[in-house]
Amino acid sequence: MPANHIARQLESRPDLRIGDFGCGECLLAKALPDHDVVGLDHHADNDSVIVCDMAHAPLDDNSLDAAVFSLSLIGLNWVEYLQEARRVLKSYGLLFVAEPAGQWDDLTQTLSSNGFDVVRSEVRGKFIYVRAEKADY
Numbered sequence: 001m002p003a004n005h006i007a008r009q010l011e012s013r014p015d016l017r018i019g020d021f022g023c024g025e026c027l028l029a030k031a032l033p034d035h036d037v038v039g040l041d042h043h044a045d046n047d048s049v050i051v052c053d054m055a056h057a058p059l060d061d062n063s064l065d066a067a068v069f070s071l072s073l074i075g076l077n078w079v080e081y082l083q084e085a086r087r088v089l090k091s092y093g094l095l096f097v098a099e100p101a102g103q104w105d106d107l108t109q110t111l112s113s114n115g116f117d118v119v120r121s122e123v124r125g126k127f128i129y130v131r132a133e134k135a136d137y
Helices: 002-010 027-031 078-088 107-113
Strands: 017-021 036-041 064-070 089-100 116-124 127-134
Touching (some): 027 064, 107 116
């Protein structure tokens, strides 16, 4: 499960404020109960989720330490989601992406061209996992 794989990478960092873009059933927050996880989605699965267009999150600039997209880069404006994540991430903030592997030939290039430095990209099973940092320029 992609959310659990990402959670394992973040579990030792309860000091981070994490934005879960397209949180769905809040699997990341459930996997990280001691963390500050802000769930954002087009619809609310529970009262803790901020309902919004992920291209226009009601969060302050530089307010998150990490942003996560776990099977949520869908829709025609998915690049705007990444741009919004960059806006709300602090300098050198972390970005985690997990998407179906066969659908994303240009994901790392898109991240690079939208202000992220790709740290790692790997295919595990059916998914591509990308870890990046907000470039400070």
